[in-house]
Amino acid sequence: MKGIVFTEFLDMVEASYGLEVVDSIIENCELPSGGAYTAVGTYNFNEMVSLLSQLSNVTGASQQDLLYSFGHYLFGGLVQAHPDVVTNYKSPIGLLNCIEDHIHVHVRKLYPDAELPEFKIISKTENTMEMIYSSSRGLYALAHGLIVKTFEYFHKAVNVDYKLLNENGTEVRFNITQKG
Numbered sequence: 001m002k003g004i005v006f007t008e009f010l011d012m013v014e015a016s017y018g019l020e021v022v023d024s025i026i027e028n029c030e031l032p033s034g035g036a037y038t039a040v041g042t043y044n045f046n047e048m049v050s051l052l053s054q055l056s057n058v059t060g061a062s063q064q065d066l067l068y069s070f071g072h073y074l075f076g077g078l079v080q081a082h083p084d085v086v087t088n089y090k091s092p093i094g095l096l097n098c099i100e101d102h103i104h105v106h107v108r109k110l111y112p113d114a115e116l117p118e119f120k121i122i123s124k125t126e127n128t129m130e131m132i133y134s135s136s137r138g139l140y141a142l143a144h145g146l147i148v149k150t151f152e153y154f155h156k157a158v159n160v161d162y163k164l165l166n167e168n169g170t171e172v173r174f175n176i177t178q179k180g
């Protein structure tokens, strides 16, 4: 997993819970990296699993709720780091429609070792979109937060429903309806 995901995660923890919580979750995790991440580095995904689990223990929030909030936060960080990637889009559905064939393709060029999910578009109209998230990492709650934040970014209201297509959430169908 790319360092930018870790640096943004720890920034969110600091902003929401304070530096002490950042220090304590890093200490409790016994991370191979020691918790010293750089945005362009690459780290074992298990480190994120450990950090998330510790944060859940400390805060009492569920891991899925934390991932959803992190999706909101991460969207801002990704846009800041790669403004050129999003400026081409005029609508949230237009942007989501291009994650697979444009945005993450560009990301793969920048970071050849990125571990990216797959999004398959099942149907799309001007105001609706149905897509399937697939990733062995099962970060569908992160995707949910990123999707909702994409609409906020364009100042649009949205309703997002999802359904797990298997037990571990490595395949999840999203039904997205823009309102207004």
Ligand code: HEM
Residues within 6 Å of the ligand: 001, 002, 003, 004, 005, 075, 078, 079, 082, 085, 086, 096, 099, 103, 104, 107, 113, 114, 115, 116, 117, 135, 136, 137, 138, 139, 140, 142, 143, 144, 146, 147, 150
């Ligand atoms: C703003 C433009 C975007 C950029 C620059 C971007 C870039 C990235 C990067 C660098 C990663 C980390 C890959 C790794 O850890 O190796 C990532 C992962 C991910 N991206 Fe994007 N992304 C963008 C938009 C989105 C949007 C709108 C979604 C909404 C669904 C999305 C869904 C995900 C998910 C769920 C992951 C986690 C990996 C996984 O689930 O397997 N991304 N993205």
